[in-house]
Amino acid sequence: MLSSKRDIDRGLEQKKTIIIVGECTVSYAGRAASKLGPGERIVIIKPDGTFLVHQPFKTPPVNYQKTGTVFTTDYDGEKITITGRNKGEVLSVSFSRIIALHVLDLRDRQRSCVVGVESHLSDALAQDLSVIEEGLRPVKREGILPKGMVDIWAEDAQGNTVLIEVKRRKAGLNAVSQLKRYVEEVRKRKGSRVRGILCAPDITAHAKRFLEKEGMEYKKIEYEVGSTTKVANSRQKQAKLEKYF
Amino acid sequence: MLSSKRDIDRGLEQKKTIIIVGECTVSYAGRAASKLGPGERIVIIKPDGTFLVHQPFKTPPVNYQKTGTVFTTDYDGEKITITGRNKGEVLSVSFSRIIALHVLDLRDRQRSCVVGVESHLSDALAQDLSVIEEGLRPVKREGILPKGMVDIWAEDAQGNTVLIEVKRRKAGLNAVSQLKRYVEEVRKRKGSRVRGILCAPDITAHAKRFLEKEGMEYKKIEYEVGSTTKVANSRQKQAKLEKYF
DNA sequence: CGGGCTAGCTGCGAG
DNA sequence: CTCGCAGTTAGCCCG
Numbered sequence: 001m002l003s004s005k006r007d008i009d010r011g012l013e014q015k016k017t018i019i020i021v022g023e024c025t026v027s028y029a030g031r032a033a034s035k036l037g038p039g040e041r042i043v044i045i046k047p048d049g050t051f052l053v054h055q056p057f058k059t060p061p062v063n064y065q066k067t068g069t070v071f072t073t074d075y076d077g078e079k080i081t082i083t084g085r086n087k088g089e090v091l092s093v094s095f096s097r098i099i100a101l102h103v104l105d106l107r108d109r110q111r112s113c114v115v116g117v118e119s120h121l122s123d124a125l126a127q128d129l130s131v132i133e134e135g136l137r138p139v140k141r142e143g144i145l146p147k148g149m150v151d152i153w154a155e156d157a158q159g160n161t162v163l164i165e166v167k168r169r170k171a172g173l174n175a176v177s178q179l180k181r182y183v184e185e186v187r188k189r190k191g192s193r194v195r196g197i198l199c200a201p202d203i204t205a206h207a208k209r210f211l212e213k214e215g216m217e218y219k220k221i222e223y224e225v226g227s228t229t230k231v232a233n234s235r236q237k238q239a240k241l242e243k244y245f
Numbered sequence: 246m247l248s249s250k251r252d253i254d255r256g257l258e259q260k261k262t263i264i265i266v267g268e269c270t271v272s273y274a275g276r277a278a279s280k281l282g283p284g285e286r287i288v289i290i291k292p293d294g295t296f297l298v299h300q301p302f303k304t305p306p307v308n309y310q311k312t313g314t315v316f317t318t319d320y321d322g323e324k325i326t327i328t329g330r331n332k333g334e335v336l337s338v339s340f341s342r343i344i345a346l347h348v349l350d351l352r353d354r355q356r357s358c359v360v361g362v363e364s365h366l367s368d369a370l371a372q373d374l375s376v377i378e379e380g381l382r383p384v385k386r387e388g389i390l391p392k393g394m395v396d397i398w399a400e401d402a403q404g405n406t407v408l409i410e411v412k413r414r415k416a417g418l419n420a421v422s423q424l425k426r427y428v429e430e431v432r433k434r435k436g437s438r439v440r441g442i443l444c445a446p447d448i449t450a451h452a453k454r455f456l457e458k459e460g461m462e463y464k465k466i467e468y469e470v471g472s473t474t475k476v477a478n479s480r481q482k483q484a485k486l487e488k489y490f
Numbered sequence: 491c492g493g494g495c496t497a498g499c500t501g502c503g504a505g
Numbered sequence: 506c507t508c509g510c511a512g513t514t515a516g517c518c519c520g
Contacts, residue, residue, distance in 0.1 A: 039353030108284030
């Protein structure tokens with residue numbers, strides 16, 4: 001155990017990536033507080049001060065601390081305790097037995113390149129608003145209001161302001177509330193008629209009812225991830241976008 | 246490499262916890278799609294079919310798959326590729342070099358016990374609504390509406406319906422929109438006056454303005470995590486809750 | 491910095 | 506199953 005502690009200390013000092021597998025208890029106090037009794041877990045400490053405790057099930061770590069954590073260690077003759085402190089939050093892991101320990105110098109300069117996120121869909125739509133409605137023309141992207149930011153700010157053939165909220169997946173009540181906030185805000189500022197259009201691949205029944213009751217509109221937008229960008233002709237029944245891969 | 250693949254296959258078959266550290270590329274396709282060039286990372290496969298890829302920085306995994314992933318492996322003479330499939334989503338990790346490999350049988354039956362989450366705060370408030378306002382009495386918890394569920398449904402001294410939304414941290418526009426939805430819904434159903442009170446330790450300026458413009462109220466609720474439950478006297482200027490530890 | 495928002499959000503709980 | 510929502514949400518980007 002003592003040599004393990006030395007290895008951990010060295011790894012912390014040299015900002016290495018540390019992986020510890022072992023039996024431990026965990027305690028956390030900060031925005032909330034938690035206790036976890038003894039069990040075998042995987043602990044990861046990253047050079048940037050990320051602190052993760054993984055149980056052998058579930059996707060998220062059972063406990064964690066974000067980038068910037070400052071570590072101290074202690075050995076009482078029986079247990080090695082690693083304590084991480086970060087902006088008033090404390091996470092402590094006490095190992096009674098260590099199964100595996102790695103102090104590594106991992107090299108990784110790559111950044112994940114993701115496609116198919118909302119901004120891409122929003123970009124593709126802004127590129128050709130006729131998918132939503134014929135005669136629609138863009139005024140600005142990301143109209144910033146005190147009450148948030150509209151995805152697309154446009155104008156219809158009649159000169160009405162049209163605020164468009166884009167969702168990449170099924171829209172719920174929250175999406176409608178968001179759009180409603182923007183529409184009401186702009187209605188108050190402009191005297192003219194202000195329309196709100198919610199674009200999403202789907203919408204829940206409650207959200208649809210709420211939307212229509214508030215005088216706003218839903219436009220189904222289907223899209224695919226994995227092929228070239230292609231905006232379907234707006235005369236087609238189904239608005240469809242194919243996105244970059 | 247071949248023996249590593251055999252170890253991995255055995256671990257997958259026997260539903261062990263597998264930790265692989267090595268140089269790899271990652272590709273994902275599903276709800277979105279992503280590519281990650283070569284670098285040294287930590288991969289964790291859990292017995293429940295959780296699949297995690299951690300770069301040596303940041304809190305969340307760069308790629309992941311949830312519980313229930315089905316794995317296949319391949320070795321082309323150079324690289325070991327592990328592919329996880331889960332509900333139409335595919336995550337593939339190709340190792341060109343393995344730095345460390347562990348196939349473990351981790352025993353952990355413990356569940357984290359967390360205190361200080363919203364439901365606790367909501368419970369404590371429902372216990373003594375006088376913290377919010379004198380004469381307030383509970384009607385029901387978690388009033389379920391087509392447009393969501395109110396945290397606390399109460400009645401004030403004058404017999405008005407009072408809907409209370411509780412937030413454990415600073416409330417923003419979204420919290421106000423939520424409460425507004427509930428209040429408008431209930432106003433439509435009941436003829437009587439319906440009040441909305443947002444309880445939170447803090448509120449943003451925009452949210453406060455929005456809230457008051459909509460005829461709703463803000464009540465500052467301070468609470469602590471870590472001591473015994475104690476509800477301060479409502480005559481005190483500051484409503485304060487101390488929560489279980 | 492705070493404020494508002496997306497996320498391959500995840501996970502939970504209610505209907 | 507779907508829907509709505511909390512989360513120690515985290516991370517991003519804008520003012």
